[in-house]
Amino acid sequence: MPLVLTEEQELLRETAREFVAERAPIAQLRQLRDERDPSGFSRELWSEMAQLGWAGIPFSEEYGGADLGYTELGIVLEETGRTLAASPLVSSVLLGGSTLLLGGNETQRKEWLTGVCGGETLLALAIQEGPHHSPWNVATRAETDGDGYRLNGAKTFVVDGHVADRLIVAARSAGEQSERDGLTLFCVDASAPGVGLARASMVDGRNAARLTLDGVRAERSEVLGEIGQGAELLDAVLDRGAAGLAAEMLGSLDTAFQKTLAYLKQREQFGVPIGSFQALKHRAARMFVQLELSRSVVLDALQALDGDHPDASAKASLAKAQLSDAAPSIANECVQMHGGIGVTDEEDIGLYLKRARVTQFALGDAAFHRDRYAGMHGY
Amino acid sequence: MSDLESFRAEVRDWLEKNCPPEMRTPYDGQTQSYWGGRKRHEQDPIARGWCERMAERGWTAPTWPREYGGGGLSRAEARVLEQEMARIHARPPLASIGLMMLGPMLLETGTEEQKREHVPPIVKGEIKWCQGYSEPGAGSDLASLQTRAEDRGDHFIVNGQKIWTSGADTADMIFCLVRTDPEAPKHDGISFLLIDMDQPGVTTSPIRLISGSSPFCQTFFSDARAEKRDLIGTLNGGWTVAKRLLQFERQGIGNMGNRNPGANAPPPLPELAKRYCGTRDGRIADPLIRDRVARLEMQQQAIQKTMARSGDEAKAGQNVSAATSSSFKLIGTECNQAKFDLMTSILGAQSLGWEGDGFEAYELETTRQWLRSFANTIEGGTSEVQLNIIAKRVLGLPD
CATH class of the missing domain: 1.10.540.10 (Acyl-CoA dehydrogenase/oxidase, N-terminal domain)
Incomplete structure (x- = not known):
């Protein structure tokens, strides 16, 4: 294609x-x-x-x-x-x-x-438990309770969890904490007894809740996919998540870059636009090249997911790794190039920096996705 | 059967009959690529025969027009030819600066007479070309070049010195940037000339590089003669021609990482890393090396996808920036350098050998290629020059 x-x-x-x-x-x-x-x-x-x-x-x-x-x-x-x-x-x-x-x-x-x-209906995905994205690292347990389950545990970084109607929770129905096997996904009512949701205001002005599950009852009809096979399902969901989030990051970073480019042409020091200085030109050119690479891998990953390409997972990880690397290198540069105004709350570039950092870590940073990519390629 | 499929069958059959078995083996590091030229009879006769057979069909320049000796193939057909050649591991029939740079430029800019005179010998490998751009005092600031060409009625007399002229010691002709108006602003007094090197006024001397090889020369002109009919473009309009040709050159250098691996090629990076750094649970044992390998493999993918996207955009009629070749030259060469740098890190002390026993052939070759790769970000316009071009032409940043 x-x-x-x-x-x-x-x-x-x-x-x-x-x-x-x-x-x-x-x-x-x-x-x-x-x-x-x-x-x-x-x-x-x-x-x-x-x-x-x-x-x-x-x-x-x-x-x-x-x-x-x-x-x-x-x-x-x-x-x-x-x-x-x-x-x-x-x-x-x-x-x-x-x-x-x-x-x-x-x-x-x-x-x-x-x-x-x-x-x-608003949904939120509750998988993460520690400071880092690590999808199989799940301590939350699902114990059988009659014909259903009882969920016990805690989740963090549940994006938009505070407003969700239903929470998709990854819980361990078997196996040890970091094992791939034994995970099950439940789609539970956010207002069910035992669900504790605390809104966390994030650095980017958005929200991600902390969730506690205290003996939350989940019916058999609330199990998504196969019992104990949640990892396969989650893998496919996170591929789409990684590629889609990378697309959002591309839009943000490209806009931050365009704003910075405009600033370089408009802001004058020493009687000339600061964009005439080679020290800034070269860095701007490198950002441009990074964005070009980003655009290609994002589109390639999205098309691969739509076409059920056998390498779609690897391509999704490539896209997220590329954008998670580009995020700090571009957003940080954009703030620096704005000079003093760049560190004020009044200037928008700081908002791009903050969102870039949140999306950089969400659903796995560059190191996570390089590790995943290497694993998929047998090394 | 579709037209393309019947073409494939025809190509496969023809290659089967015409590609000698000796030309279906990887380079072993000793054999040189076949460059053709007037002294082609001193080179490997099998390689020469392979080139001549391919050239008869124009397949040394598959997409060039038939009237100038090219193959006249569509891009899709050329890809089929490429695939069929790769299938039997056929060597490229002709390595040539004429094919990579001068020919495409002449087909765009040359007069009818110039195309008829110079393009067919490029296709047939009868003339070996070299490039006379840089001078000792004109590197990144190429337009400050001083080699002079004086008008003598029906010809020019050329005096001066060029440097980094690849393969000049075995070349037959040189395409050269010369100053024809010393009074004009520096970009406006340059002309693009073709000069025959078979004359006493042209001498060369090779330059030994840190890699031990000598791919470049210095070339000296002392009252050398160039014919008026060999002026490409207009008098004093050579800078425009020069820039166009540079775009072809950048594509070529940026693509270097994708060249056919030879027999001395090391195994793929992940394999190499497993061999030299060990494995743990089937993974490369050293987590830092493993991360670098993944980073590099992903970077290569990203560059390939970007090249593909650029091609697709051109096909879809979208505006492709003239600075695209600068982006690819920049990242392609940096990625190639990073690859060899990583390979030496993986090989460790086995990458420190220069020659002799105690080292595998591919280890020695990797060391040489690592050293050779330093020139990649300098030749054809340094990375800094490419960044200047992107900043100016794409980003519109002021001077």
């Missing part, structure tokens, strides 16, 4: 870019943060996004989706990344919805995925 967008995809990009610029400018994130908005995103914006069909992009029309692919979802994520638009697109659609798509049975999809596509 050629590494270019189709006409329809170009059109989607244009629509998304215009919508985001008009309805979700960066001032909106600033306002949500400053007002300590209880949701952390605009419910009104989210319902507009859902009306555009964005909440159901990769899902079948049967559930109210648009029946498109991850390439299209990635295009929209890239555009929302440009203005750092806060929305549950990553938590509820990319991660939660994908888990239902890949692991849910017909009843579960009908019941929950339909709500996701409509934007009414």
Whole structure:
């Protein structure tokens, strides 16, 4: 498949870019943060996004989706990344919805995925337990309780967990803490007895909850996929998550770079634009090249996922590693090149730096994905 | 059967009959690539025969127009030819600066007479070309070159000195940047000339590199003669021609990492690392080396995908920046350097040998290639020059 967008995809990009610029400018994130908005995103914006069909992009029309692919979802994520638009697109659609798509049975999809596509149901993925993304490192236990299960444990960095209707929880139904086998995914009601959710305000103005599970009852009908085989399902979900998040990062970093480029041309010192200094030109050129590489691997990964390419997992890890490396190198440079104004809260570039850092670590940093890539290639 | 499939069958059959078995083996480090040229009869007759047979069909320059001796193949057909050659491990029939740089430029810019005179001998490997750009005082600041060409009616008289002229000691002709108007601003007084090296006014002397090899020469012009008809482009308009040709050169150098491995090629990086650093649970035992290997393999993938995307964008009629070749030259050469640097780290003390016993052939070769790779980020415009070009042409940063 050629590494270019189709006409329809170009059109989607244009629509998304215009919508985001008009309805979700960066001032909106600033306002949500400053007002300590209880949701952390605009419910009104989210319902507009859902009306555009964005909440159901990769899902079948049967559930109210648009029946498109991850390439299209990635295009929209890239555009929302440009203005750092806060929305549950990553938590509820990319991660939660994908888990239902890949692991849910017909009843579960009908019941929950339909709500996701409509934007009414919000999902959050609760897998991480320590400071680092390490999907098999799960101490949370699922013990059989009659014909269902009881969940006990704690999760951290549950993106948008404080507003989720349902939580997709990775718990250990067998095996030792870091084993791949023995994991099971549950889709539990966030208001079930024993669920404790504490909103954590993150550095980027967004939200990720800490979750405690204290004897939470999960029915057999709330199990996603096979008992004890959650790792396979999670692998496929996290491939989509990595590629989609990399697309969002591409949009943010590209915009931060364009803003910085404009600043280099406008800001004068010693009587000339600072962009005429070779010390800055060369660094700007290197950022450009990094973004070019990033654009290629992101599109390649998204297309591979849509085409069920046998190397899709490796390509997703390549994309996330590339962007997780590019994130600090570009965002940090952008702040430095803005000089004094760059470290003020008033200037937007700091918001890009903060979001870059969160997305850099989310779903695995560059070292995690290089390790995964090497493992997949037999070394 | 589709046209392409019947073409494939035809190519396969033809190669089977025409590619000698000796040309289906990897280079062993001793044999040189076949360069052709007027002294081609002194080179390996089997390699020469292989080149001549391929050239008869124009397949040394598969996509060039037939009227100038090329193969006239579509890109898809050329890819089929490439695949079929790779399938039987056929050696490239002709290594040539004429094929890589001068020919593509002449086909774009040359007059009809110039194309008829110079392109077919490139395709047939009858003339070996070298490049006369840099001078001792004009490296990155190429436009400050001083080699003079004076107008003598029907010809020019050339005086001066060129450096880094690859293969000049065995070349027949040189394409050369010369100053034809010393009064004009430096970019506006340069012309692009073709000069026959078979004359007393042209002499060469090889330069030994840190790798031990001598791929480059110095070339001296002392009242050398160049014909008027061999002026490419307009008088004093050589800089435009020079820049276009540089784009072809950058693509060539940026692609170096993808060249056919020879018999002395080491195993792939992960294998090499396992062999020299040991394994633990099937992985490379040294976690830092393992991370570097993955980083490099991923970087290579990212570059390949970006090249593919650039090609796809061009095919889709999108605007491809003239600075694209600068980006690829920059990252391609840096990646190649990083690869050899990593390989020496993996080989450890086995990468420190220079010659003789105690070292595998590929270990010695890796050391030489590591040293040779330092030139990659200098030749064809340094990395710093490429960064200048990107900053100016793509990013529009002010001077």
